[in-house]
Amino acid sequence: MLRLRNIAKTYPGVRALRGVELELRAGEVHALLGENGAGKSTLIKIASGVVAPDPGAVIELAGAPVEGATPRRMQELGLAVVYQNPTLFSELSVAENLMLGEDGPVISWRRRAARARELLARVGATIDVDRPVKELRMAEKQLLEIARALGRSAKVLILDEPTASLSQQDADRLLDLVEKLRGDGVAVLYITHRLEEVLRLADRFTVLRDGAYVGTYPRAEVDRARLVRLMAGRELAELFPKVTAALGETLLETRGLCHAPSGVRDVSLSVRRGEILGLGGLVGAGRTEFARVLFGLAPATSGEIRIEGRPIRVASVSDALTHGLAYVPEDRKEHGVVEALPIAENISLPVLRRMGGAWLAEAAENALAAELALRLGVKAASIFVAAGTLSGGNQQKVALARWLATKPRLLILDEPTQGIDVGAKAEIHRLMGELVKEGMAIILISSEMPELLGLADRIAVFRRGRVAGVLPAREATRESLLHLALEDAA
Numbered sequence: 001m002l003r004l005r006n007i008a009k010t011y012p013g014v015r016a017l018r019g020v021e022l023e024l025r026a027g028e029v030h031a032l033l034g035e036n037g038a039g040k041s042t043l044i045k046i047a048s049g050v051v052a053p054d055p056g057a058v059i060e061l062a063g064a065p066v067e068g069a070t071p072r073r074m075q076e077l078g079l080a081v082v083y084q085n086p087t088l089f090s091e092l093s094v095a096e097n098l099m100l101g102e103d104g105p106v107i108s109w110r111r112r113a114a115r116a117r118e119l120l121a122r123v124g125a126t127i128d129v130d131r132p133v134k135e136l137r138m139a140e141k142q143l144l145e146i147a148r149a150l151g152r153s154a155k156v157l158i159l160d161e162p163t164a165s166l167s168q169q170d171a172d173r174l175l176d177l178v179e180k181l182r183g184d185g186v187a188v189l190y191i192t193h194r195l196e197e198v199l200r201l202a203d204r205f206t207v208l209r210d211g212a213y214v215g216t217y218p219r220a221e222v223d224r225a226r227l228v229r230l231m232a233g234r235e236l237a238e239l240f241p242k243v244t245a246a247l248g249e250t251l252l253e254t255r256g257l258c259h260a261p262s263g264v265r266d267v268s269l270s271v272r273r274g275e276i277l278g279l280g281g282l283v284g285a286g287r288t289e290f291a292r293v294l295f296g297l298a299p300a301t302s303g304e305i306r307i308e309g310r311p312i313r314v315a316s317v318s319d320a321l322t323h324g325l326a327y328v329p330e331d332r333k334e335h336g337v338v339e340a341l342p343i344a345e346n347i348s349l350p351v352l353r354r355m356g357g358a359w360l361a362e363a364a365e366n367a368l369a370a371e372l373a374l375r376l377g378v379k380a381a382s383i384f385v386a387a388g389t390l391s392g393g394n395q396q397k398v399a400l401a402r403w404l405a406t407k408p409r410l411l412i413l414d415e416p417t418q419g420i421d422v423g424a425k426a427e428i429h430r431l432m433g434e435l436v437k438e439g440m441a442i443i444l445i446s447s448e449m450p451e452l453l454g455l456a457d458r459i460a461v462f463r464r465g466r467v468a469g470v471l472p473a474r475e476a477t478r479e480s481l482l483h484l485a486l487e488d489a490a
């Protein structure tokens with residue numbers, strides 16, 4: 001269905017791709033793997049006509065060469081792409097997003113709504129088609145993107161990290177959908193850092209490393225360890241044992257915390273110095289909303305926040321920063337990095353804010369940025385390039401680094417490793433261990449059960465805005481967490 005040959009792409013100072021090959025057959029799920037910055041997104045942007053390759057590239061669809069591919073032309077030829085960063089119009093409704101460019105000159109609202117519902121049904125989503133997209137959860141946006149891509153009767157579907165921001169349940173549903181599409185003869189190219197998914201699903205695997213083509217392998221020839229080796233080019237210790245730091249006194253405590261508009265109700269939790277408190281639950285259960293209350297983004301409507309036993313007022317982000325709280329949000333595309341600014345300034349931003357706007361000496365700023373970028377393995381030509389030119393995973397690392405730079409007392413991490421490759425993920429886990437050893441407290445929101453179970457000391461499970469239960473991680477299991485997350489309130 002799709003053949004790419006001799007693909008190269010050079011950006012100033014970066015060879016994003018060279019000599020890459022890819023061949024995609026009808027009715028197969030083909031995994032495209034590689035570390036952060038390996039060139040995966042660039043390759044699919046070339047396939048879809050968004051980015052022009054260097055001269056010499058050959059792109060063929062269903063056996064016919066395509067010259068001067070543009071997004072519109074590739075779309076018409078049956079190629080559909082769901083990009084790593086959502087491309088929806090947040091001010092428009094679900095139906096409007098789905099039907100953009102599909103309507104004839106006279107728009108029938110009723111027909112459009114009906115067609116929108118049909119497309120959503122195909123991906124198993126029940127979303128009110130009149131809602132504005134900005135109100136949707138990440139999982140819903142993702143399904144909407146896929147529904148939109150499929151709407152154009154695609155023969156080739158390319159998914160760039162479709163499950164990165166989905167809960168286990170939503171992700172499973174998506175994988176079922178991909179299997180169904182394969183059964184219908186669609187050729188699927190699937191990019192992910194969650195290797196379990198593609199080991200379960202994919203028929204063949206193509207691996208990129210540092211922009212170069214490593215090879216294509218049938219399912220029977222690979223396992224997890226081999227894939228990691230192929231991506232990293234070396235043996236990699238993926239898992240670090242959990243660091244058990246000595247627990248200190250209670251750092252932060254909430255009593256009956258509520259935020260009426262987002263449905264956060266009566267949350268009483270505490271976290272000690274040296275502790276990692278995990279927050280589990282389904283996407284939309286109120287974990288992110290709770291974090292936003294703590295960080296002053298959505299100040300509490302009632303209840304109390306105490307630090308070291310003393311009640312504090314968190315009415316704004318600057319209050320939160322003053323008390324030593326830091327928050328790495330989930331939606332890093334919108335709140336994480338300032339794309340136009342260099343990496344160095346992105347990392348030092350909150351430090352500047354905390355210091356009341358006083359400028360750090362440039363040398364100190366750069367030294368700090370360089371150290372953190374190195375520790376997190378940010379792949380970039382230098383710390384002076386614009387953050388917007390980094391690969392998705394590397395932007396995530398910058399977002400993390402900037403908050404680590406504030407040396408907070410309490411660090412709230414919302415899905416810190418989504419979209420991050422296996423090596424860097426282990427590095428982030430190790431770093432979290434070091435931080436709690438130094439006496440920091442961490443609140444970790446994660447939809448990946450192994451991450452929660454492996455890192456947290458205790459896990460609080462949220463359900464419909466409330467804490468359904470708190471378990472010591474040692475005693476918790478996938479089943480017990482899921483049970484708490486789903487159980488109907490008595």
Ligand SMILES: Nc1ncnc2c1ncn2[C@@H]1O[C@H](COP(=O)(O)OP(=O)(O)OP(=O)(O)O)[C@@H](O)[C@H]1O
Pocket residue numbers: 011012014015016034035036037038039040041042043084379380389390391392393394419
């Ligand atoms: N517009 C651009 N300008 C300069 N460099 C770029 C640009 N787009 C991508 N790059 C560089 O090309 C390389 C490959 O990036 P790409 O986004 O394809 O990686 P990726 O494999 O998708 O990584 P990730 O898993 O983090 O999403 C990176 O080094 C990135 O910094």
Ligand SMILES: [Mg+2]
Pocket residue numbers: 040041042084160391392393
């Ligand atoms: Mg990418």
